[in-house]
Amino acid sequence: MGNYLSINMEENFKKNQEFIQTINKIKMERQIQLQFQLQERQMAMQLAKSRDTCLWFTAFYVTAAAGLLTGFRRTKRPYLLMPLIPLTFITLYNWDMAYGNKVHRIRMEAEHIMTHEADSLEWPCGLPTPSSVDLGRLDVEEKKKIHPPLM
Template sequence: MGNSFTINMEENFRKNQEFITEMNTIKIERQIQMRNQMRERLVALEIAKSRELFFWFSAFYLTSFTWAVTCYRYKRKPVFLVPLVPLTFIIAYQADLAYGTKLHRIIVESEHILKFERDLLQLPLGVPTASALDQKRMENDENKKLHLVVTS
């Protein structure tokens, strides 16, 4: 009777281990999905911001273009057209970011960095460890004790 009880306990323990492992796996998968959905929403928000900014830049560019061409037609001085050169680059960049393939090219470049240039991603002094964080927390606690502010 004692032997079957031990076997039954071991079997229950193993089933509990499997259940806990499965639950942890589900929990991790849900966290990954949640983070991915949050990332997608943030990227969509950034694209929407770029498009909104493009509308404002476009309005500014068209106003500047109209003003520059009008001034050039009346004064015949090419100096009025000079501001259009940098403005054209700015509006082209913003249009590419908002509606073109700029975002795709950025993703491709980031994938290249992740695959072939990992050394660029290293943190100074490496990834913080739990012990380093605890040590810093204790140092901060000690500093607070040493530098008590007296309020009266």
């Protein structure tokens, strides 16, 4: 009777282990998918913000250019047109970021760095380990015990 019971328990244990492994696999896949979708949404928000900034800055540029050109026509002083030089570069940069392929060029440069210059992406002192995280947490708790906050 004990032999039958132990075999049955071992089978249940193996089934539970397999079940836990499949659950963990599904959980990891869901976390990866969630992180990917959040990253996509964040990129979309950044692009929308860039486009909105571009429109506002373009309106400012057009207004400033009209005022500066009007001032130049009246006074014929060329220094009034000098602010248009940096404003033109800034406006074109914003347009390239919002509607051009600057995001694609940035992504390509990031991929190049990741494949050819991976050593520059390493963390100082390596990746944190669970033991180093626990050690840091215990250190903070110890400091709180030594120096309690004043209330």
